[in-house]
Amino acid sequence: MAKITGLGGIFYTAADPAATRQWYKDILGLDGEYGPLLPWSEETGDKPYSLISHFADDSYIKPGTRGFIINLRVDDLDGFVAQLVGKGVDILGQSDEGYGTFAWIMAPDGVKIELWQQMTAPD
Template identity: 75%
Template sequence: MAKITGLGGVFYVAADPEATRAWYREKLGIDGEYGPQLNWSEETGDKPYSLISHFKDDQYIKPGKGGFMINLRVDDLDGFVALLKSRDVDVLDSVDEGYGKFAWVLDPNGVKIELWEQAEAPE
């Protein structure tokens, strides 16, 4: 059965994306072609995981601000989209970009969720 396999990324609006990427590269030591990239193959811990946590209010998030999207990895996008539709989830759009397949849905709060089936490993 098609299923979510992990967190593909978190995307948010920044006034200066290049300066933000530079901060992540310079301050946190993470870099990548499209922004800070964390490679699961480099994880040495036992049973690593990603977490999506929900809060009743924004106290834990402050002083952070909104404007984000969650990307979730899937192992079979076509199968997962079919599963979502069978569960009456409105799929906004889907596309094959060559380097990966994508589809988008909204969660109950209106947060955009991007589903991603990776086609190839990044260089």
């Protein structure tokens, strides 16, 4: 039987798509012909997964203004946060939830980005 195998992408409008793609390349190290490309072949964690999550209100999305956030997996959250700080990026906060550690930043055009290092496999 045919099935969904993963998240194919996130698509949204930006005031200046070229500048936004450049920000993703310069700040997050993500590049690709049509935008940031995330090859799953580079993931080494135990049972890596993507999640589509729903919220009753926008408190988790704030201070983002676009009605959604982008969650990006990282292999070393502390190291990546240090790199971001070195580039002058403001870190909105960090949290350890047991199953993973998180940090949040803002991207151009009001998009909140959540950085996530998975610590445990899903049930």
